[in-house]
Amino acid sequence: MKIKILILCFCISQITFAQQNTVGIFENNVDIGNPKKAGSASYDEETQTYTINGAGYNIWGQRDEHRYLYNKLEGDFIVTANFEFEGDNEIHRKIGWMARASEEDNAVMVGGFLHGDGLTAGQWRERKGADMQNPQDDVWAEKRFYEIIQLERRGDTFIVRAAQRGEPLEEISSKKLEYMPDEVLAGIVIGSHDEDVVETAKVWNVRIDQPVAEDYDPSTEGWIGARMETMNVFNGKRKVVFEKDSRFEAPNWMPDGDELLFNMDGLLYTIPVEGGQIEQLDTGFADDLNNDHVISFNGKKIGISHNDGNGSNVFVLPIEGGTPTAVTREAPSYLHGWAANNKEVVYVATREGNETYDIYRKSIKGGAEVKLTDTQKREHVDGPEYSPDGKYIYYNGSKNGGTMQLWRMKPDGSQKEQLTFDEYNDWFPHISPDGKWIAFISFKPDIELNSHPSYKQVMLRLMPTSGGASRVIAHLYGGQGTINVNSWSPDSKNIAFVSNSAKKE
Incomplete structure (x- = not known):
């Protein structure tokens, strides 16, 4: 709806x-x-x-x-x-x-x-x-x-x-x-x-x-403007389809290939891929959403992270909109991916007694959550996402206070394998629907440890899931909210993302 x-x-x-x-x-x-x-x-x-x-x-x-x-x-x-x-x-x-x-x-x-x-x-x-x-x-x-x-x-x-x-x-x-x-x-x-x-x-x-100043505080000065962009990852051609003088974030490509889903002002909206009128998606009582919305592999459900008064928790609802159903009851829990079987989700969370975030897996029908990582002090993991064949969970993680890099592991948390080894801070690996490519965002080495700020010069990069060198597909001003969720088109040729610039006068 x-x-x-x-x-x-x-x-x-x-x-x-x-x-x-x-x-x-x-x-x-x-x-x-x-x-x-x-x-x-x-x-x-x-x-x-x-x-x-x-x-x-x-x-x-x-x-x-x-x-x-x-x-x-x-x-x-x-x-x-x-x-x-x-x-x-x-x-x-x-x-x-x-x-x-x-x-x-x-x-x-x-x-x-x-x-x-x-x-x-x-x-x-x-x-x-x-x-x-x-x-x-x-x-x-x-x-x-x-x-x-x-x-x-x-x-x-x-x-x-x-x-x-x-x-x-x-x-x-x-x-x-x-x-x-x-x-x-x-x-x-x-x-x-x-x-x-x-x-x-x-x-x-x-x-x-027009970038923000180093001491810019969005909580007091307001969020700067944003653009919704689509891009062919193979020829690098980009197109702006929506602009606004305040914040919106994290587009998904809808299963029909004709619309994008994104979050703005605590709600979800859709917009035609070529631009045009936006429409609010009915999320029932969930009106304080962040940018962690993901679509199930079968295209039937949307997972969201909603602040329910106790902090962020994970919910699911029908793709056409409706009343959300709670998956987690313990905050903070931030959704990032669906299992390929469409019956489980993966998310990052901190639990009582832990100072760091870990990756968890849980059935959308309830039951016990399964902890898949064991991070130590000064370490961080984020962005877990299943491959379409269900064989791996991809994520970004840091070790011993080092730079953020891309990793993958088996769905039971075993066989953790580091994928990138560069000087950048690499976040949010997103796997193409055909399973051949990883799109991700890279920050320069000088950002704060384990952070992914909103207003920086960043790169979007592409690398094969089979291994090999990555290549830059876009240079832009953005960061947090640019590509937090999987934004591949169904044909595995395009991605959608958000870039930022100062408010227009």
Whole structure:
């Protein structure tokens, strides 16, 4: 049973602005420096891809000529996108991200650029009218045709990063610009390096994120905005289907393949995969849900974690909605997975006398819970999830105060096997319906021990269940609530997740 809620989806493909030169999410579409041949830009709403065309003698020296799609951004930001030239032409042509003090052609500026020959560089002009820094004084990457470029502002410091598809971001350059104003023009750029030629590039997965401060407290300042995204894990193409200026989390892909299920304001909602009207799912008395909702393998039931007044406990209800039935009565208990037989669930819990969380298994019909792990002080386990064939429970765990890594074990808790051995903190392994892939989220090493904070630069990664190296499938600003539950599409080709950015004014 669903309750219709008239809340519109503000997906990128539907954003409109008053300015006539708006293209996609960019409010300004202009030529800088009056190039001989005018540039242009267009936006494909279906694929959320930009085509940008531009000419100009160069982005260099004491002045610039190029095409520019930009927004005015104040304070810190992180902008990320995939870039690709069309055709073969001038080796010094440039595409990438830029931040400028103004539209003046000699303004203070900084950018991260991919050149036509594959060279990637961070470049800047420190003062208005000054020469851009010489290549010998700059920091240059190898000629590797990096596809992903990111520009971050952190106070007065501007950091350029780049990555090839499947790889972590590498820092290309970092520069403090004391004459850059607090409000800048930030956006995507193309320059031809030949005033008689118009170059063309495709730009996709464009994300403009305004992060929170290090001392940000959501309990007093409120939660920042969120986006619902879907992504093809094999080609990396992402699409925003829902945005809101406050928090929502943890999408599941519904069994019919046409809708996503997610939690918001203590309730569950569905939304069409392509975006549109959201509808509340009837969860009866359960109106204080967290992001631990999971769907049974046979698609008939939903498991939830609900604060019943004593803390979080596990309940189940029909997939179409209805009155929940309690599985646990002892809090805190946080649900994470169904058994492949659809008769049991796995969850993490602390019990009297324990300081740490452990993984438990229990029948949805009741009876005794079965403890599957035995964590020690400073250790933690989370995110237990069965493989579709029922042979393993996958989870994340730390040992002896070390980084969080991925593990699996037999359903009786035996044969525990570590799967990742890297410098990151790896959380929430989710197994594809065909059993071939593990999607998971990775935090940098510097987060607090055993934590998974909401507002960090994170990676989504993919690795085979049969073993082998992992690869990065998305760089984003998020964390807790991004991918806490299994969000694979039924055909094992796509996942859904949540990314974050500061509230829109």
